[in-house]
Amino acid sequence: MQKILIINGPNLNMLGTREPEIYGSETLQDIEKKCKEYAVAVGLTIDFMQSNNEGDLITAIQDSIKTHHGLLINAGAYTHTSIALMDALLALKIPVIEVHLSNIFRREPFRHDSYISKAAKGVICGFGSDSYILALQAVADILKRGK
Numbered sequence: 371m372q373k374i375l376i377i378n379g380p381n382l383n384m385l386g387t388r389e390p391e392i393y394g395s396e397t398l399q400d401i402e403k404k405c406k407e408y409a410v411a412v413g414l415t416i417d418f419m420q421s422n423n424e425g426d427l428i429t430a431i432q433d434s435i436k437t438h439h440g441l442l443i444n445a446g447a448y449t450h451t452s453i454a455l456m457d458a459l460l461a462l463k464i465p466v467i468e469v470h471l472s473n474i475f476r477r478e479p480f481r482h483d484s485y486i487s488k489a490a491k492g493v494i495c496g497f498g499s500d501s502y503i504l505a506l507q508a509v510a511d512i513l514k515r516g517k
């Protein structure tokens with residue numbers, strides 16, 4: 371069975387109480403459960419992780435080279451700052467999809483630029499927790515088609 375790694379960056383552990391008017395009321399555990407249920411339906415296995423540390427996120431990306439067939443990443447604010455995360459993602463051969471709960475293009479100008487996008491096959495943002503499901507659907511299709 372093909373394995374997908376879902377990586378969540380800083381402050382996403384605070385979902386549920388963090389700015390619910392922007393990010394909704396679901397917790398990260400709720401999103402993990404929703405992703406795992408969807409994965410079963412499309413025949414994928416999921417590993418789901420969160421860290422507030424840039425280095426831990428980079429190590430998880432590097433380790434996925436040997437273990438995973440696709441990667442979803444919501445890098446939180448590192449999206450807009452981290453060349454190191456971008457470089458780690460560029461070293462991967464597996465498909466990478468960038469995910470955001472909010473529509474980053476409707477928000478402050480500093481959120482309009484993404485280093486992650488430079489290493490991603492595509493971006494899904496603005497659909498709340500459904501952004502993760504839409505990204506899983508996209509990666510499932512890519513893996514099924516082989517491109």
Ligand code: DQA
Pocket residue numbers: 380381382444445446447448449469470471472473474481
């Ligand atoms: C976010 C958008 C980022 O700009 C922000 O820093 C986050 C969450 C999102 O999912 O909408 O932490 O990645």
